Amino acid sequence: MALTGRQKMWWAVITVLVLVYALFPVFSILATSFKLPGDLTSGRFLPTTWTWENYTQILGPDGSARDLFLPALRNSIGISLIATLIAVVLATVAAYAIARLDFPGKRLVLTTALGVSIFPVISIVTPLFNIWRSIGLYDTWAGLIIPYLSLTLPISMWTLAAFFRQIPWELEQAAQVDGATPMQAFRKAIVPLAAPGVFTTALIAFFIAWNDFVYGISLTSTSAARPVPAALAFFTGESYFEDPTGAISAAAVVVTIPVIVLVLLFQRQIVAGLTQGAVKG
Amino acid sequence: MASITLNHIVKKYGDGFPAVNDVSLDIADGEFVILVGPSGCGKSTLLRMIVGLEDITSGDLEIGGKRVNDLAPRHRDLAMVFQNYALYPHLTVYENIAFPLRLTKGQYTDTEIDSRVRNASTLLELDEHLERKPANLSGGQRQRVAMGRAIVRQAQAFLFDEPLSNLDAKLRGQMRTEIARLQRRLATTTVYVTHDQTEAMTLGDRVAVLRRGVLQQVASPRALYDQPVNLFVAGFIGSPPMNFLPGRVEGTDLVLPFVRVPLDARLRAAIGDRELVIVGIRPDAFEDADVVAQDKRGSGVTFDADVDVTEWLGSELYAYVPFETDPAVQQQLEELDRELDGEGMRTQLVVALDSLSTIRDGDAATLWFDPASVHVFDPESQDSLTRDDEKAAAIDAEAAQARQRATARAKERAAREDAKAS
Incomplete structure (x- = not known):
């Protein structure tokens, strides 16, 4: 369908509006992270003098927020990766069963998963705090990984089950007739089709764990397990009267980078449409 | 190439309903047999039992004189074209056709695989599409790729499961003659499932009409049309x-x-x-x-x-x-x-x-x-x-002779063309 000049113009306007709306806060934080403390209240968007000071403060060898930020970064990466891995493995197995097998209670599993995921996080966090303290999970990695699973598992199961349903399972049979063992048929015909779905799900699960704040701040007390979003709340300025806005912005930029890198790396796998053309298109 | 013998084949599902009931059928080496019947008559189930994707409840299935009831699909050495083509979307046309050869691990060298794939693609006029992905092909092209994957292996027999039902009417006619030509030329035993009686009448040496899992009549298309055994066959054919x-x-x-x-x-x-x-x-x-x-x-x-x-x-x-x-x-x-x-x-x-x-x-x-x-x-x-049983037998015999002559001519022509090409 060819667009008329007028339609093209409107699309351009809408695209620009959406881009500005989505990217303005990002640029704002990026700009702030390069500002000097005195520059923060100047009311200008771009820094008057560009400086790496905020970054050295959180990452540099003798930065004041270094001891707060670096352990938090390590916690965030470790906890999110482990939570994602467990969620994806469990969700893949569950979704495979849901998509391919007929068993009693199938709908129950799906609705329960949905029910769990619509529970407000804040309503669970207080009881969890008490239980975790009494059984010794408070302020540990496991203490965060478990509640993260309750957030990531349902959505992973739902997206993967939907994805698996679209896979033309006939291919498995075709491969067997072509001379493959059941294992080969699964590996050569199904896995390449399932992989993009699993990647996408893993990314979603990772972002959920990576971005969590409520669990992070409630279930930790030291740098033993505190993730970055929670740690940011503990940043302080040089003095009591000085806002740590610059350092927080720099930290925010740093934790955004892995997300961007992941999206760029797996962009190709995320793009769906790989299954098109296997069956009648 | 091999004959296929079905001996009192029964398929019962969990509820005890026989989807295929006591079907006996001899398919001679090189013969083109059609399984036809209205939806739910068990024709696809029968085909899937032959290829090994469904278990046989009772009865014997022999391919080339060997009982294969308990063999996995990959050991039966049959090639199948699925209704939805079942192409591997992540592989190119070339790799799709080469897929069965690559699975044999070391039986074929890369040059052998290449020459076989190119032979098949030339036969099916797919040469210019070899590097494309199935998603970018038209329905008829996908259909031909699926056939390429079937013929490249030179299997004992071809099995077709309603291969043309997803194509539009014009293409269906073209592909129908294409399949007929290919089968005459390769003279490979073929079992073809369809509910389309034009395909049944035009393609088959013999047509087996199924009704609710029971074989009604097996005969040449002409004998079916002229001498149906019962009301069902008479009403279905024509x-x-x-x-x-x-x-x-x-x-x-x-x-x-x-x-x-x-x-x-x-x-x-x-x-x-x-x-x-x-x-x-x-x-x-x-x-x-x-x-x-x-x-x-x-x-x-x-x-x-x-x-x-x-x-x-x-x-x-x-x-x-x-x-x-x-x-x-x-x-x-x-x-x-x-x-x-x-x-x-x-x-x-x-x-x-x-x-x-x-x-x-x-x-x-x-x-x-x-x-x-x-x-x-x-x-x-x-x-x-x-x-009239005698008349029916005479029609069948005549059809068998005509078929033999056609196969012989097709072989001669293929040999001539090969000689000219080399």
């Missing part, structure tokens, strides 16, 4: 379908809804002492009485009928004549119609006339037919009473 009319014996006449047919020796012998029979007349057995040659006219019967609707198709003209059926056979005919995927609509006579006929909607027409072309069926058992 388009438009055979007309079924109630026939009551009164004295020396057989009384049909429109006309009294004097009983000749053949009909009298067939009917015996029955009072009520079901009479089957093919639409093309009728003629417009005005255009029937005088010398022919005497041998048939003429009758008047009010034509309700006509359909002019260029090469012929279909006229529809509604009639009231006899309540004694009505229920049976309705049940048969449902089984043949019909809707149990009004009972009407379908008449195929010459396209030059001047009969139009609402006309009162005088129609003619020859009682010698009439089939008679027993209303209880639904068996054909007029079937």
Whole structure:
């Protein structure tokens, strides 16, 4: 369908509006992270003098927020990766069963998963705090990984089950007739089709764990397990009267980078449409 | 290449319902056999049992004289084309065709694989698409890739599961002749499942008609059309379908809804002492009485009928004549119609006339037919009473001979072309 000049113009306007709306806060934080403390209240968007000071403060060898930020970064990466891995493995197995097998209670599993995921996080966090303290999970990695699973598992199961349903399972049979063992048929015909779905799900699960704040701040007390979003709340300025806005912005930029890198790396796998053309298109 | 023997094959599902019931069928080496029947008759299940994707509940399946009931699909060495093509979307056309060869691990060198894939792609005119992904191909091209994947392995037999049902009408016609040509040339044993009777009639050396899991008749297309064994086969084969009319014996006449047919020796012998029979007349057995040659006219019967609707198709003209059926056979005919995927609509006579006929909607027409072309069926058992076994055998034998000659010619031509190419 060819667009008329007028339609093209409107699309351009809408695209620009959406881009500005989505990217303005990002640029704002990026700009702030390069500002000097005195520059923060100047009311200008771009820094008057560009400086790496905020970054050295959180990452540099003798930065004041270094001891707060670096352990938090390590916690965030470790906890999110482990939570994602467990969620994806469990969700893949569950979704495979849901998509391919007929068993009693199938709908129950799906609705329960949905029910769990619509529970407000804040309503669970207080009881969890008490239980975790009494059984010794408070302020540990496991203490965060478990509640993260309750957030990531349902959505992973739902997206993967939907994805698996679209896979033309006939291919498995075709491969067997072509001379493959059941294992080969699964590996050569199904896995390449399932992989993009699993990647996408893993990314979603990772972002959920990576971005969590409520669990992070409630279930930790030291740098033993505190993730970055929670740690940011503990940043302080040089003095009591000085806002740590610059350092927080720099930290925010740093934790955004892995997300961007992941999206760029797996962009190709995320793009769906790989299954098109296997069956009648 | 090999023969396939089905020996009292039964398939029962968990609820004990036999989807395929006691089917025995010998498929000779190089033969093209069609499994046909209305939806749910068990034809696809039977095919999937042959290829090994469904377990056989009881009975023996032999390929090339070896019992293969318990062999996994990959050990049966059969190639199958699926209804949805089942191409591997992440592989190029080339790799899709090469897939079965690559699985054999070391049996073929890369150059062998390459030459075989290119042979297949040339045969199917896929050369320019080898590097494309299935998603970027048209339906007909995907269909050809699926066939390429089947022929590249030089398997014992080809199995087709309604391969053309996803194509539009024009392409279906083209691919149908393509499959026929390919099979003549390769002379590989082929089992082909379809519900389309044009495919069944044109492609098969022999056609096996299935009804609710039970094999009704296996014969050459001509024998099926001329000498059906029962009401079901007669109603299923032929388009438009055979007309079924109630026939009551009164004295020396057989009384049909429109006309009294004097009983000749053949009909009298067939009917015996029955009072009520079901009479089957093919639409093309009728003629417009005005255009029937005088010398022919005497041998048939003429009758008047009010034509309700006509359909002019260029090469012929279909006229529809509604009639009231006899309540004694009505229920049976309705049940048969449902089984043949019909809707149990009004009972009407379908008449195929010459396209030059001047009969139009609402006309009162005088129609003619020859009682010698009439089939008679027993209303209880639904068996054909007029079937001539000797004649059927003769037609089958003739078809087999014609087939042998065609195969020999196709081989000669292929050899000539190969010689010219090299």
